[in-house]
Amino acid sequence: MKTGQKQHDAQKKFYLWLAVAAVIHFFVIFASVFFQIWGTDHRLKPKIVSVTLVSLHGSMGSEQAISSPALVQEPQPITPIAPKIVEERPPASKPAPKLATKPATKQIQLNQALARIQQRVDKQTPSTKPSSITTLNSALARIQQKISTSGKPAVAGSVTVADNRTGAGKGYGAGVTSEPYKAAVASIIQQNWEFSKTLLKNSEGMAVYVRINILANGTISQIIFDRKAISEYLNNSVKKAIEKSSPLPILPKEQGGRDVWIGFVFSPEGLAK
């Protein structure tokens, strides 16, 4: 009886230790999870600088570089004008100290020189100021015009046709590609897109914004990533799909033999027009 009681006590002790070990294990696991969450919350996020390399060639390149992606870069032409005005002033003011050092006997010459300087200054100030204002106004007008003409990329679908414009060169108006053509292009790229969502650990909010330049004969001449996803796998799969889709069907006749830019948004959920 006593031996049985002792064994029972030993068993009870062992089960107690088992419970303690289980509790400690789960505590350690939850503590690790907590510290990892805490660590990710308190980690300083590095600034992400997105750089897109765009190769420019032909008239299309200049149009492309100015029109769609970089509206922020538009005020650049304004800045060089301001220093010009500043630079022109010193030559006008520099002769003044030189003249002041000359002897007072040549008063007539001095007066003449001063009159000439005065005239020059009078001429320059009214002429430069309006020119800078007009340049500024014209630049702003150009920006506003471009904002109004450029369409916003649609993000609703998984791969969405985001934007399109004809490659008509700088200063030309943007044409719109026909919807059936865009649908056909999206469908071809969709078919060539080999992508498995299961390989992505976190697909939420992941999207690739890409523009392609299609020549009149349907060849894809250029692929520009406006925004890349964190996953290189997704980026590569998009690039491969587009490269595989070339050549696309010949552009519709209403394009007038000009090349066209079409934008897409690829997301892990799939490809949709």
Next chain:
Amino acid sequence: MFESQLGIFGLISDAGPVVLFVLSVLLSFSIVSWAIIAFKFGYIHKSLKESRLFLDYFFEVYNAEKVFTATEKYKQGSLPKVFRAGYIEYRAIDNHADSRQVKARIVRAVKREANAENKRLSTFVSFLATVGNTAPFIGLFGTVWGIMTSFHNIGLTQSASLAAVAPGISEALIATAAGLAAAIPAVMGYNYFVQQISIIERDIEEFSPEFVAALLNEA
């Protein structure tokens, strides 16, 4: 459940059912191993301590009656248990005239108790050896399975980029890490307990004849 930002736990949450099963087995192994380590450490430590105190008292007094009374204080010690078994057998003998028979009975009782004590000491310790030997292999199985699945996915996506290969492999390697985490303390605990148990066994072997002699002298 977990986002991919959560490192190891994110990978575990994305793991396949086989890897998850392997991880849960290893977790249970680890829990039981630590429970055994804690339980056995207390048991063996107490046994060694009480045996030492009992031996000191035994050689100081060298009187079976007094020593038996003192054993009440040392219920966890291995040597006091053996002595008690011999004394109880000695008291159970009615006829003390035949000294050879009395000695044989006492020796038998002491041996039986020594064996029982050895069994008690080594209970569960073999499980530590099992965990130490098998846990790395179980973890390795999970890793092999995970890598197999990962390569299958690579084949389906036809992409061998690092982004496609690395997550699957790192997810699979967690199983090996878990196997090692379960095995290392188990092996360490096993080696420690085997050494301590062998010390107690040697003590029992050495002092059992002393106990028998003390009981026979009492007669």
